[in-house]
Amino acid sequence: MLELRLVQGSLLKKVLESIKELVNDANFDCSSTGFSLQAMDSSHVALVALLLRSEGFEHYRCDRNMSMGMNLNNMAKMLKCAGNDDIITIKADDGGDTVTFMFESPTQDKISDFEMKLMDIDSEHLGIPEAEYHAIVKMPSSEFARICRDLSSIGDTVVISVTKEGVKFSTRGDIGSANIVCRQNTSVDKPEESTVIDMNEPVSLTFALRYMNSFTKATPLSNTVSISLSNELPVVVEYKIAEMGYVRFYLAPKIEEEEEDTKP
Amino acid sequence: MAQTQALTFINEIQSLVSDKLQVVSYKWLSRNYMVSSDEAKRVLQEFVQKNEGELEVVYALSGWLKSNDRSYHVRLVTGPKLAEAQKEFDGDCSVQVYSVQASIPKDPALLWNAEFIQAEELFKQPSSDDNCLRDNRFCGISNSFVRRNVDASTVFSAAPQPKSAVGEGPTKINAVQQSPKNIARDSIDKADTKRQNVIKEVKSESNGTGNTVVLDNINKPTAAKEKALPLPTGKKKVQVDKSGSAAGGSLTSFWGRASAKPKPSTTSVENSSTVSNPAESTEDAQTACVEECDSGNDDNQNVSLRRSSNRKRRVVFDFSDEDEDVVNLASPDLPNKQLSQDSRQNDKSTSEKTTLNFDLQEENKSGVKEEKPTDQKAHLPLRENLSAISKCTNTEKSSSEKLHICAPDVRVNKDSVNNAPPCSPKRRKVMKTRIDERGREVIEVVWEGEETVVKKPDKVTTKKADSHTNAVNSAQATKKPPANSNAKNGKGGNKKAGNKDTKQGNILSFFKRA
Numbered sequence: 001m002l003e004l005r006l007v008q009g010s011l012l013k014k015v016l017e018s019i020k021e022l023v024n025d026a027n028f029d030c031s032s033t034g035f036s037l038q039a040m041d042s043s044h045v046a047l048v049a050l051l052l053r054s055e056g057f058e059h060y061r062c063d064r065n066m067s068m069g070m071n072l073n074n075m076a077k078m079l080k081c082a083g084n085d086d087i088i089t090i091k092a093d094d095g096g097d098t099v100t101f102m103f104e105s106p107t108q109d110k111i112s113d114f115e116m117k118l119m120d121i122d123s124e125h126l127g128i129p130e131a132e133y134h135a136i137v138k139m140p141s142s143e144f145a146r147i148c149r150d151l152s153s154i155g156d157t158v159v160i161s162v163t164k165e166g167v168k169f170s171t172r173g174d175i176g177s178a179n180i181v182c183r184q185n186t187s188v189d190k191p192e193e194s195t196v197i198d199m200n201e202p203v204s205l206t207f208a209l210r211y212m213n214s215f216t217k218a219t220p221l222s223n224t225v226s227i228s229l230s231n232e233l234p235v236v237v238e239y240k241i242a243e244m245g246y247v248r249f250y251l252a253p254k255i256e257e258e259e260e261d262t263k264p
Numbered sequence: 265m266a267q268t269q270a271l272t273f274i275n276e277i278q279s280l281v282s283d284k285l286q287v288v289s290y291k292w293l294s295r296n297y298m299v300s301s302d303e304a305k306r307v308l309q310e311f312v313q314k315n316e317g318e319l320e321v322v323y324a325l326s327g328w329l330k331s332n333d334r335s336y337h338v339r340l341v342t343g344p345k346l347a348e349a350q351k352e353f354d355g356d357c358s359v360q361v362y363s364v365q366a367s368i369p370k371d372p373a374l375l376w377n378a379e380f381i382q383a384e385e386l387f388k389q390p391s392s393d394d395n396c397l398r399d400n401r402f403c404g405i406s407n408s409f410v411r412r413n414v415d416a417s418t419v420f421s422a423a424p425q426p427k428s429a430v431g432e433g434p435t436k437i438n439a440v441q442q443s444p445k446n447i448a449r450d451s452i453d454k455a456d457t458k459r460q461n462v463i464k465e466v467k468s469e470s471n472g473t474g475n476t477v478v479l480d481n482i483n484k485p486t487a488a489k490e491k492a493l494p495l496p497t498g499k500k501k502v503q504v505d506k507s508g509s510a511a512g513g514s515l516t517s518f519w520g521r522a523s524a525k526p527k528p529s530t531t532s533v534e535n536s537s538t539v540s541n542p543a544e545s546t547e548d549a550q551t552a553c554v555e556e557c558d559s560g561n562d563d564n565q566n567v568s569l570r571r572s573s574n575r576k577r578r579v580v581f582d583f584s585d586e587d588e589d590v591v592n593l594a595s596p597d598l599p600n601k602q603l604s605q606d607s608r609q610n611d612k613s614t615s616e617k618t619t620l621n622f623d624l625q626e627e628n629k630s631g632v633k634e635e636k637p638t639d640q641k642a643h644l645p646l647r648e649n650l651s652a653i654s655k656c657t658n659t660e661k662s663s664s665e666k667l668h669i670c671a672p673d674v675r676v677n678k679d680s681v682n683n684a685p686p687c688s689p690k691r692r693k694v695m696k697t698r699i700d701e702r703g704r705e706v707i708e709v710v711w712e713g714e715e716t717v718v719k720k721p722d723k724v725t726t727k728k729a730d731s732h733t734n735a736v737n738s739a740q741a742t743k744k745p746p747a748n749s750n751a752k753n754g755k756g757g758n759k760k761a762g763n764k765d766t767k768q769g770n771i772l773s774f775f776k777r778a
Contacts, residue, residue: 040771047771126771127778157766187370206766234774252769 002030002066002092005059006052009088009103011221011241013079018218018239018247019048020072022211025121031065034245035090038125046211047126047234047250056244058087068092068099069121078114092118128250133228133236134201135162139182140193141225141239145216147180152209154178157254161204162229167197171209192223203229206254212237215249273297273307274314281319281366289322289363292379295386308361320368322375325349327357340375342368 006012019026019037026039026048034053040046054060082088082103089102096118103112147169151158155171155178162168166183185195215237219225222239229235234250241247273293280286294304312321323346326338330352340362341349350357363375 043768044770044772045768047775125778126775128775185370208768234769234771250771250775252771252774254766255769256766 001061001063001094002090003059003061004030004035004057004090006056006088006090007058009079009082009086010084011244012088013076013082013084014218014220015050015052015241015247016072016076016079018221019050020076021214021217022046022249023048023072025069025071025119025123027067027069027121027123029065029067030062030092032062034060036245039123040126041211045208045252046215047128049128049246049248049250051245052241053245056241059089064094066092066094069119069123070099070116071119074116078116081112081114131230131233132200133233134203134230135167135197135199135228137162137167137182137227137229138194138196138198138224139167139227140195141216141219141222143182143195144225144227144237145219147182148209148212148216151178151180152213156209157206158209158212159204159206160227160229160235161202162197162199163202164197164199167195167227201231203231205229205231205235206256207235207251208254211249211251215251218247218249221247273299274311277307277311277364278315281364285366287363287365287369287375287378289376289379290361291376292363292382295379295382305360308364312361312364315364319364319366321364322362322368324360324362325353325357326360327353328355330354 019039022041023039024042026037029036029038032054034051034056036052037048037050039048041048054062078101079088082101083105085106086103087106089104091100091102092098098115098117101114101116103114104110148158151169151171154175155173157171159170160167161170166181168179168181170179171177182195184197188194218239221241224240226238226240227235228238232253234252237249237251239247277288277293280288288308290301290304290308293299293307294301297304299307312319321343322340323343324338324340325346326336329335329337337353339349346359350359365375369375
């Protein structure tokens with residue numbers, strides 16, 4: 001028996017909106033500690049890790065661990081039927097092949113039940129090692145989204161370079177090139193507007209903007225985003241979900257091929 | 265002299281503050297321009313007066329406080345708060361300009377960021393070097409037991425050590441690359457005669473390497489040119505030097521191609537002087553210099569804005585020269601081989617002078633030997649390339665970047681220069697961009713391919729080849745495939761790193777299945 005009651009239902013909606021573009025089908029894993037998901041995109045370049053801790057739910061009951069395969073687009077469709085202020089409850093029976101989403105309006109005068117068929121998804125769970133990242137950049141998520149959006153109109157890839165001066169996003173395309181440098185800026189009034197660079201070593205990595213842009217769909221979840229970079233490791237773009245957990249996107253860097261540049 | 269110098273400072277400060285948004289403090293100024301801190305403060309004061317209201321000033325107040333526990337107090341305050349702060353001091357307090365900047369940084373640490381990097385740079389110099397930080401030359405506080413060495417202007421070794429470039433953007437550049445100029449300026453007065461001597465020395469030495477003629481030619485045109493140049497500030501020879509290079513910079517900004525050549529020529533001069541050390545390759549020196557001069561000019565000339573277009577042009581030019589597609593590579597170990605301070609100094613000053621006469625030099629050179637023409641030609645594109653490269657690098661905001669080239673590669677190149685005919689078509693040049701441990705972007709130009717095939721014992725072609733680094737040693741003239749690279753040149757485009765074919769990594773290669 002599974003019963004998760006989330007007062008802030010809009011949060012679940014946002015979570016789905018943030019990952020459904022990247023991943024079509026995924027298993028949601030429910031355990032006593034929380035509600036989580038890990039999935040790769042179809043090309044196996046990016047990975048999403050979602051965690052909603054049990055403490056974040058108003059009511060959390062999970063008798064035994066279970067994994068529910070869902071089509072995220074379908075799930076998003078159902079969740080769209082919930083109002084932004086609705087309380088969402090997720091219910092499932094052990095061994096059942098459906099999941100039920102119950103939406104209660106804040107005034108309790110409307111209660112909707114949506115039952116969705118589960119799928120059998122053969123997904124691989126990846127072990128993500130704890131890594132020390134060379135550089136961690138924290139910045140306003142909207143700023144990051146803006147940068148990715150702007151750069152993607154110019155080029156396909158973004159080079160993210162972190163130095164002690166700041167973090168530089170640069171791209172290059174047919175029409176020209178672009179560089180955006182964000183300097184560390186901790187003295188703003190609101191901490192969520194600050195840009196903090198925690199760098200042990202300078203890093204420079206290249207990523208496909210397409211993926212970055214789909215990561216920024218999670219912008220509504222958090223005011224800040226943290227980007228952790230290490231040479232030879234996938235970047236981690238993390239949006240914290242207040243008091244509940246996080247959505248983390250891992251993206252494998254683009255690797256420069258040996259013979260790439262044969263410029264005389 | 266002092267006045268003209270101050271004038272130049274002021275111009276440069278202007279550009280640093282307004283274009284590069286650097287915080288210019290008196291300490292930085294003092295070290296960078298090799299003037300005493302008092303002088304630096306004075307210049308800043310002057311600058312502030314001239315540019316009233318256009319910039320933010322941080323003053324250093326020092327004096328006794330009015331408060332009960334009388335303590336001597338030094339305080340930095342911004343312009344608007346100056347009067348208020350002054351009231352807190354008892355009686356007269358000294359008010360000096362600490363720094364000027366376009367805006368007051370939110371993070372006060374930025375105030376001494378530039379200084380810090382500069383100091384770090386100075387400290388990092390080999391301990392044998394006696395720089396202004398070590399002997400505390402410009403400090404207002406002196407101790408009779410501390411030896412001072414104001415006249416030993418040669419100390420600054422930054423120029424010959426491209427590797428030592430440190431830190432961030434403008435600061436670094438100035439600290440490192442600008443320094444040659446300053447030194448030259450400073451030292452010339454004192455060591456003018458000395459320098460002459462050295463040049464001669466160099467010449468004679470270069471005789472040994474068979475370059476004499478060239479060298480002579482180089483030097484002469486230089487001199488001629490020097491005189492011919494319009495000298496904005498030129499009152500003294502020192503100034504001439506300076507303005508000469510400055511003119512080079514601004515001309516460069518107008519005539520991309522024309523200036524592209526002269527600059528490298530600078531290098532070649534330096535080159536020839538360095539040749540005096542048998543263990544070095546001329547080409548190495550050249551490239552290293554090209555780099556330096558190039559970037560130095562770039563950053564020093566206050567034409568950074570125009571630069572970009574200039575760069576572009578050069579790159580294009582690069583293309584047009586396809587037939588002579590050879591790249592000269594600088595070896596990183598060049599600096600270590602630097603000779604005596606004197607020669608260094610001279611190199612620098614000479615190189616400055618020569619900035620504009622590459623063409624002349626070229627003609628001269630070609631006259632010299634049969635071999636030379638090819639050589640020369642080859643050099644040309646090399647330089648072009650280099651400058652292109654350094655341009656690129658400069659484009660990246662941290663102009664501190666330098667080119668890294670492997671010694672072996674250098675050999676190959678040089679050889680190729682010497683022996684124009686294509687031999688092994690299997691090599692290709694690859695530019696690798698990486699960020700080094702200090703956050704500088706480094707572009708490595710590497711020749712990939714089978715070196716062994718290419719190697720060919722000897723080649724009389726001048727001793728340049730021989731004069732290579734130890735590693736390279738033995739006269740090897742390796743032939744290189746210009747043709748090959750030409751082809752690549754044609755299609756390759758000079759888009760630099762951004763255009764590389766990159767392969768998308770797979771997440772599964774990083775994370776294991778659980």
